[in-house]
Structure formats: C-alpha cells, structure tokens
Amino acid sequence: MSKSVPAFLQDEVSGSVMSVYSGDFGNLEVKGNIQFAVDYVDSLKELHIFVAQCKDLAAADAKKQRSDPYVKTYLLPDKGKMGKKKTLVVKKTLNPVYNEILRYKIEKEILKTQKLNLSVWHRDTFKRNSFLGEVELDLETWDWDNKQNKQLKWYPLKRKTAPVALEAENRGEMKLALQYVPEPIPDKKLPTTGEVHIWVKECLDLPLLRGSHLNSFVKCTILPDTSRKSRQKTRAVGKTNNPVFNHTMVYDGFRPEDLMEACVELTVWDHHKLTNQFLGGLRIGFGTGKSYGTEVDWMDSTSEEVALWEKMVKSPNTWIEATLPLRMLLIAKISK
Template sequence: MSKSVPSFLQNELSGSVMTMYSGDYGGVEVQGNIQFSINYVQKLREFHIFVAQCRDLAAVDPKRGRSDPYVKSYLVPDKAKIGKRKTSVKKKTLNPIFNELLRYRLRMEHLRTQTLILSVWHHDTFGRNSFLGEVDVDLSKWDFDHTQMNYLALKSRPTSSLQPSDDRGEMKLAIRFLPQVSHSPGKDPPSNKGEVHIWVKDCKNLPLIRGATINPYVKCFVLPDMSRKSRQKTRVLRSTVEPVFNHTMVYDGFRQEDLKEACVELTVWDRDKLASNLLGGLRLGPGTGRSYGALVNWMDSNADEVALWERMMTSPNEWVEDVLPLRMLTTAKTVMK
C-alpha cells in the first residue's frame, strides 16, 4: 500500500447507519423472566451486561414444549451507532442458562443518556425469529453501585418510540496479517511487506428485502484503495439467507504501519436480475476517523470491528475469528461517484 494520500480522501465520506426494529412479534404470548446484572468498569470504560439465564419462557413449539432462545441487547437511542450484542442460542429449552458477558465500550456520560433493552428471541434457522419478550432499564436513573443480579419479568414489546438498531444479520469471518511473505521459499528473501488475508466463512439471518428469497454475495475493498485491483468478490449463492461462502481474499503490499491507516470494507449484496441491492456490511479497521492524516468518515469501525482488527495486529501470522453484526452503511465507492 502506498504512503501517499489519494486526492479523494480529502472528501468527507458518509457511514450512516439506518434503524429499524423487525421480527415476528405476534406469534407467541410473552411469559417468563430474565436474570442479569449490569456493571460499569471505569478502568476499561466498558459497560458490562452479564446475562445469567431465563426461566419459564413461552414455547414456540407448543407440541414439544420447547424453544431455541437467545438474548439480544441494545442501547437506545443509539446515536453513536454502537449496535447490538447477543448471546449464543440455547437449543430446545424454556429455561436457558447463558452465563455470558455482553460488553459496550463507551463513556459513562454517554451511557447515562441511554436505555438498555434486553430482548429474548427464538432462533428460527429457516424463517423469521420469534419475539419472546423484553425488559428495559433506564440508565439515566440506574445506581451503578448495584451490581447484584436482577430478576425481571419479560413483557411484550411496548408501543413506544424506542427503536433499536436494524437487524441486518451477521457475518462469520477470520482475518490474519502475515508481516513478511516469500512466495519462493529457499530462493527469494522475505519481502519487507506483508499480506492481509480475509476469510469470509458465512452469513446468517440476512434480511429479505424483496420477495421470499435473495441471492447474496460479498464484496470487499481495502480502503483507501478504491481501484478495481482492490475489489474482490465471492461467488453468488442462490436463494438463501444463510449463505456459506468459505472464500479467502488476499491483499499484499502491507507494512505493519499501514494497518493503522487502512480499513477493510466488507459488504453483502443481493444479486437481482437488473441490479445488486446492498443488504448490510461492516468495516474492519482502527476506527480513528483518519487515514494517512486525512479526515475520512469511512474509518468508522465500531467497538466490535475495532477489537477484531486489533487482535489481528497483535497476533501476526495467526487467524483471529469473530461473528460480527452487519450494519447498513453507505459504501465509500458510492459516495465518491
């Protein structure tokens, strides 16, 4: 990657995130409760939500008396676009035990302006997830010295204006940085430039933006390079919201210091007969808002995206993996046109 700054970086680029609260709310009568605790770790500037368990949830499958529940968390109004967190899915149970920690990195003064929503869902592999209930906590009035467990009854979705972030699905991926690469072992000395490898494994719960099916594929750019050489794509998979790509993309010419200036933009698209429609995306990078000294809005990685990038930087030659929520963003290429 070149140290020089392309002229288009002087422009401000948009990275807006749209909001919507979608899902199946009418299919199941809400019942049961959730056990959780919350804490703010001042040293880390992190808000921690420990989701312990749920009890006596409604059965999405009443004949067998079971559901496949998981818990999602939102902070609203999400003006900082921090996004959602969620636990793993527990199969075939109405009394799931999670014992999982959900984290947000933000300052206390911002946290005090938010409401925490914990919602419980049944995971449907082949259709829309079903809403099992939720609780909300007004953090402007919360006593953060109280770190004990809370037992709250789940309630139906309130008819309020609280709108958590749009659920655009998620992507499972792994990345790694090879600091020095020699393509001819034993003959050529290692280069002083390395490679970034991006392994797109799969996506789940992609939104159905048209009809009853979509044809997804993934497109990748390494910003600030928006040239045709930088663009790489997976194949298109037909008629699925759960595509398994297992596709690795390789970008060379990286020095260690370039990792602090670059950003990997991954977007998921639906291939229609006439055009491609953006389903969602993510950006992996340091999230500093700057690239090679220029202010750029595409350097807007959220906490989860930054964390994966930092793990890659501190673990050379090793794959690091995560499942990240997709968000609606305006691609850098679109803004530059």
Template structure:
C-alpha cells in the same frame, strides 16, 4: 426535516405479537452519483403504542443520529469470518515480499428477507482508502438463502505493517438481481480513528467489536483470528462496479 408515514411502502411478514415488542427504526440518507451516502436524520416509532386502525397522514420530526445507531443496534444479520496478517519476510527470506492480509469469508446468518425477484446474495470487499478495481473483490453469488455459506478467501498483498493503522477492510453483503444490487449490511475492519494517512474520512468508523478484531490480527501475526460480527448500515458503502 420531516418524515411522512405514507411514503412509498415496504412490506415485512412479521406476526403482530412480535411487532408489539419492537420499534420501527427509519433513517433518511442522501445518495450522490459517486455512490456515497450521507446521513440526514432518523426516527424510531414504538409499535407497542401504535394505532393499527390509523390510516391518516402522520409526520415525524427527524432526529440526529442516536448512540444506539452508532453502536450498531441496526442489526442486519451476522457475518462469520477469519482474518490473518502475514508480515513481510515472516515465512522465509523475502517471503512474502510484502505483507499480506487474508480474509476468509465463511458465512452470513439472519440476513434481511431477500426480495422475491432477487437471485441470491454475495459479499464484496474493498481495502480502503483504495476504491479502484484493484482493490475490489467479491465472492460467488449464493442462491436465495438467508444463511448463505460462501467459504471464500480473499488475499491482499502490498501491506506493510505500518499501513494497518490507516487501512480499513470493508466487507458488504448484497442482494443481487439481474439489473441491480441492493445493500443488506456490512462491516468495516480497522482502528476506527476517523482518519486515514492524516485525512479525515467517514468510513474509518469501526465499532468496538470491529476494532478489537483488527487489533488482535495486528498483534497476532501469521495466525487466523475468528469472529462473528453484526452487519450494519454503512455511511459510505461502495456501489458495485
């Protein structure tokens, strides 16, 4: 598969001296009607050796997903949050009746530049494998700001301790405008085993940082665990319903 350098363009405001020490990372994805995205290939272009006078058509062979991409070098900003697990009955007799996961979304920093037409940004959350309306929650929209403060707490009940190894909390940040929403970056908190309840899934691909954060929550009941995690592209991000 090939990539055409004269495909529809996107503009970024970056000083040339900064570009000379950067690499342009491009990836191609297939989007199906259900909102799932399948990785097709990627290419990195070293801008230090780029001929800025070039206006000819260039073609590049796409490559398989690199280790750097898998390990989240595709930095899209940072999300600051805390999580807490409350086991069933740990706060008194039959309180809570089932386990609860609390997610405190504090803020995000250094988001990709919002489009001029964008209204603002927001965070949405699913507890996978459930993608129903019951699982879906979101923060309020914060007006145009590359470092928005949400300070929003999301609570999910019905969590038995044994469910924690098969579930995954997916948090994604979106640029919102009146007609559509554009994905900016996300994280997936879980054990990153590649499977859920014995079924292979693409979304159980948490990074080492995300896995460590989830494991600390599992082993430290009833206490807030805090972290700053890099946002990244996700293979199966859910569209806003």
C-alpha cells in the same frame, strides 16, 4: 495488488437514531405543513432534498406567537452523524422560507433500503431544541422515475414516530477470520511488506428484503484504495438467508505501519438481474476517523470491529476469528 481464491485453495496461497429526537426541551403541539421535494442525481450519485418552506407552525413563544424554526433530515436506520443534515435557523416566524438543498452522497441501491426523516425544530436563545413536527418517506417504495415526485409538495407535519419503529433493523451477522502474513526478505530480520488474508466463511440471518428469495454475495475492498481493481467478491449463493461462502481474499503490499491507516470494507448484497440491493456491511480497522493524517468518514469501525483488527495486527501468521453484526454503511465511492 489483490487476489481472491476459494478457501479450499488457501494453503496454496500461503461500510444515530436516538439523536433524531435528542435534546427536545419542549412539549409543543404539532401543527402546520412543510414543502419540499426529493430527487436523485445519477451523475453525482447524490440524493437532493430541496427544503422550500413551512407554514402555520406551532408557536414556541406563545406570548409573541413566533418560533425560530429549522429543518433537520436523517436517512434511517443510519445512526451516525453523517446521516444528519440541517437548514439554517429562520427566526421569529411561523412561516419560515428556506430554499435550501440538503445533499447526501449515497449509492442508489443503498438509498432504496432507507427511510427519509424530515423534522422541524425550534431553537431558543440557549440553543435548546423543541420538536415541531416531522414527515417520513419510505424510499424503498419511492418511484424515482415519476417526474411528479421531483416537484415541490406540501406534507402535513406529524407527531414523533414511536422509538421502536426507528430502531435499526437486524441485518444479520458475518462469520469471518483475518490474518496478517509478513513476508520476510532474505538477510533481513524485519519484513517490509505482508499480505492481509480475509476469510469470509458465512452469513447468518440475512434480512429478506424482497420476500422469501435471496441471492447473496460479498464484496470486499481495503480502504483507502477505492480503485475497481482492488475490489473482490465471492460467488452468489441463492435460496438461503444463511449463505456459506468459504472464500478467502488476499491483499498484498501492506507494511506494518499501513495496517494503522487501512480499513477492510465488507458489504453483503442481494443479487438481481436489474440491480443489487445492499443488505449490510462491516468496516474493520482501528476506527480512528483518520487515514494517513486525513479525516475520513469510512474509518468508523465499531468496538467489535476494532477488536478483531487489533488482534490480527498483534498476532501475525494466525487466523483471528469473529462473528460480527452487519450494519448500515455509507459506502466509500469506488474510483476508476
């Protein structure tokens, strides 16, 4: 069970870019074209990239005039491995045919903040890669309602994008505090459950993705619970990219051992009448990659996020404060 209150009532109450080009052992000219199509399937909440074929690629084996090419895709600026997909390798050809669909499970609002990078690579017998060219689409300006954009198109392959252009943009910071409050039971020394308190104080230097206007709010859930009833949010604060929320969210029913498996997901959004645009987020937990013995993508906390969670667990009944950088998240799907 969860409850959400403004901070002034709290006394009463007590989500890799460098690997895009990693391992490039070649220095080949970039030539040729790639044919693909992109579509967003609303019913599945998935981005589908249909990679059809390439033609007239550069020859990694100059003597035999052939390559062993494959296609790799990223959603940028996400640096994590879950942002990478790739086709099979088609050997001994400069005109490979793939006819494969690469899928990303991602909310459409988040997708509109991304760039799609498709790159073509030659893989040699020692599993080393040589860059053959790339195409990049800005999904923020992509017209998803245009049926022609869902059809196969040929795109000329280009040289590598400058590394600076691929670096993750600054998404601002969040100033917050966490506290674990055990609930002792009469006649027993050890508590069986407790509350996790999340005090969202303010955000700093949020990105102005849609001009000078910003109307931001924060959503929160504690994974692995993805039910809608567990999701809490602050009020929206407008006309500033340094919004002060001063809002505390409370989640109860946590045993000490549950804290080893849980992860607080905080996401910041720009509110609009038609849609909310994702600005950045945090995932605060132990970052083990697993929850209750199951591998999960969302247990991916950074070292700073892990440090905050560890301090909270080790210091019950104490507010632990931090200012953490917001980052890109592939948000866990919310169930009904």
